Amino acid sequence: MxxxxxxxxxxxxxxxxxMCKALVDxxxxxxxxxxxxxxxxxxxxxxxxYFLFIERWAxxxxxxxxxxxxxxxxxxxVLAAIAxxxxxxxxxxxxL
Numbered sequence: 208m209x210x211x212x213x214x215x216x217x218x219x220x221x222x223x224x225x226m227c228k229a230l231v232d233x234x235x236x237x238x239x240x241x242x243x244x245x246x247x248x249x250x251x252x253x254x255x256x257y258f259l260f261i262e263r264w265a266x267x268x269x270x271x272x273x274x275x276x277x278x279x280x281x282x283x284x285v286l287a288a289i290a291x292x293x294x295x296x297x298x299x300x301x302x303l
Contacts (some may be wrong), residue, residue, distance in 0.1 A: 208268060208299060209263060209290065210263075210267055210268065210297075210299055211262065211263055211299075211300075211302075212262040212270050212296075213261050213296055213298055214260040214294065214295045214297065215257070215259055215294040215295075216230070216257075216260060216285070216289055217256050217258070217289065217291055218254070218255075218257075218258065218286060219256075219288060219289060219290040219291065220290070221242065222288040222289075222290075223255045223256050223292045224269075225284075225287075226285065226288040227248075227250060227258070227288070228284075229284035229288050230258060233260075233282065233284075234246040234248055234251070234260070236281050237262055237278060240271065240276060240277065241269070241272075241276075242265040242266070242269030242272070242273055244263040245263040246260070246261065246262050246263070247260075247261040248257075248260055248261075248264055251265070260293075271295075288302060
């Protein structure tokens with residue numbers, strides 16, 4: 208079943224532009240991974256330090272395999288700009 212992997216990330220003070228660029232670069236690395244069905248990035252206009260990074264994957268197992276393939280070094284620029292650890296969760300679609 209397709210899933211979403213959602214991350215809430217808060218940029219460190221004064222690092223909003225750096226965080227945005229790092230997340231755009233990360234999206235470009237994630238998109239071509241096998242099983243990735245898309246990436247979206249949102250920024251709160253009222254709180255520019257707040258970012259929502261959403262990945263669509265074929266399954267949780269496929270996401271985990273993709274994360275291993277990507278490696279932690281792909282997150283270095285994001286981690287350098289973040290104020291606190293990201294909050295992540297898996298979400299499944301509910302048929303309406």
